[in-house]
Amino acid sequence: MVKPKEVTRVQELVYELKIGDVMTKRVVTVTPDTTMAEFKEVLRVNRISGTPVVEEGRLVGIISLEDLIKALLAGHIEVPVRDRMSREVFTVRAHESVVEAVKVFSQKGVGRLPVVDEHGNLVGIITQGDITHGLLKAIELDYHAEEISRYRASHIFEDIVSDRTSLLLRYKVSARDFTRGGEAASNIKRALTRLGGNPQTVRRVAIATYEAEMNIIIHTDHGGEIVAEIQPEQVRILAVDHGPGIADIEQAMQPGFSTAPEWIREMGFGAGVGLNNIQKCADEMHLESTLGVGTRLQIVVYLQPGESGLMEGDDEASRSCC
């Protein structure tokens, strides 16, 4: 039933990013003949905590701050690095995925890994800090890409010229189709978010639409339709059905008044607060109903300038026409 877990962006990135992308290319090295005292200065001046040990271009060992501390404690500060370095050096290749370095770090408990090319020449060094930094940078790039696509969505209407542009979204809602309950609300929420609506406004539209949608699912004989009209300064949600209609609207608006049968209440619906929720979220609410004919509910939520991604009309006339 449950699909394979979605991999997170970070998990993807540790496979996508190459070690060569995140490693430090300028590598500070010492030779086996460098003394531990000189090594201490190398660390201090470069503000690093270890270096590869290179002899005639060949990687022969690696030495760290930990080795230095041990040497200091033993009073071996004037001995050459060759006496204190680790000769067993784990390396990674520049063209490998970052995940290979992650594996070595977790398995070997080392703090840094020299990076070598296909000929075994030292081309860089990678620490866990480099990986974190590289991942953060890549995620930041993703974030900018997302921002740009959001910007594009919200400016899609800029080139479309009319005296008044609006976006119309229509959804069919079937009676008793509880498994699809909230789909229209969810899609309208997504569209508004994409257009740049602020979260509070989007939330109000989503709640009001959800309640209207559930009313059609729960109470109607043949379902109905939800239409969202996104205009420059407001969102208008129209929920229309063809019966059975509401006998007494004033009574239906009373909190807690419900006509829902027991089996619907058992699912947690029909608490009699749906219409009140709509009223609380809406800036305007118009409910008309005729028994045996149907119900027409109009909900208006005002938008702040820029929230719809639609251009405002240039003159008063175009704004007041609706």
Place this chain on the structure above:
Amino acid sequence: MMKLREVVAELGLEVAVAADALDREISGGYASDLLSCVMARARAGNVWVTLQSHPNIVAVASLLNLSGIIVTEGVSLDPATIEKADEENIPLLTTPLTTFTVVGKLAALGIQGVD
């Protein structure tokens, strides 16, 4: 703020769905079995405690951007609910404990109601 992952561990909850969204911070808690009440009162990032188990709880959680749903009293989840929660990446947690006990434990962990 506490993460859902910590709540799962502290209360011994079973993770039915969306184990990879457990690192969200919990902004507070809400408990009710009436969906319209949840719509009206629960806030984004809240953990919701209920004994409802049909697919619409996922729709509500998704619309409100809740951090997760704890289904109590060992209610068995509708397969459609699990599928929908998986699609929406809404953490769905279950427990044999009653709603009262779960809320008490959440409160003891410092998770506050929306009032």
